[in-house]
């Protein structure tokens with residue numbers, strides 16, 4: 001009976017139609033800790049034109065989640081400011097209800113069951129109203145026990161605190177580490193990285209923001225054998241011509257490598273240096289960026305390449321042609337590999353520019369890992 005009730009309330013909350021009803025508070029949540037002015041604006045807007053905000057918020061729910069996650073994360077380091085913001089947002093609410101001060105801020109309907117947090121860095125709150133004091137921080141897929149649902153679209157937890165219904169789901173979100181072994185992997189999925197980018201697996205291949213990913217965490221299928229991708233070859237051609245006009249010369253040392261080729265390449269390095277050492281510079285089969293078909297090693301596989309005219313030019317200009325330096329200097333802990341100034345990866349001009357200008361490795365930019373289990 002209680003289980004039924006929960007399923008009922010869950011269904012209501014998760015249904016697109018009900019997201020509509022969740023939407024005004026959801027929109028208000030965006031303002032938590034970030035702008036008290038927005039919080040007030042939104043609460044007025046809610047009463048003034050509910051239908052309009054409903055449509056847009058329902059569609060933007062996913063993004064709103066990640067923004068909320070980031071905002072709470074930011075303000076977590078700045079507790080005093082946050083509590084100030086919270087107390088500042090409350091007076092208007094009190095003023096509005098001064099004439100009927102005995103009316104509760106929300107009502108609770110009993111519910112029971114276990115739900116999962118569906119985003120990172122969400123906080124339970126002391127009241128079932130947006131902007132109220134934060135109590136406890138939760139991470140993706142933390143399990144919580146629910147004891148009630150409120151008419152303000154919050155779930156009450158067994159510790160008496162509240163989490164908005166948008167941030168709790170019936171099942172766990174599939175996380176990236178489960179893609180470790182493509183042969184044992186589950187089916188296709190779509191999720192969000194902690195940085196809010198779409199990560200999806202289609203036919204055993206993982207894409208983040210549309211970019212095919214092969215690293216220590218994400219594998220490519222054994223039979224994925226595309227050869228060099230035409231768009232990457234074209235971009236390299238363009239790069240080579242532009243460089244030639246400046247008297248510089250680029251040639252391919254290593255381009256596409258199949259699973260089988262990588263198997264023998266890696267085995268060779270392991271035989272020479274051992275697994276631990278080989279793993280810092282060579283990929284295990286199925287994990288190689290070269291198997292994507294978007295990758296080239298140019299000119300020289302030696303650190304000294306970085307200081308040659310070509311190496312300097314490549315670092316400065318490869319983004320203009322849609323490439324990134326895939327394993328930048330000092331980013332080993334994120335990429336899983338040592339600096340490789342000669343290894344460029346095609347991601348398209350727009351994304352290459354964004355990633356390069358960010359100063360981050362691809363893994364940091366998108367919030368993904370690169371580690372062997």
Ligand SMILES: [Zn+2]
Pocket residue numbers: 254290296297340343
């Ligand atoms: Zn390489």
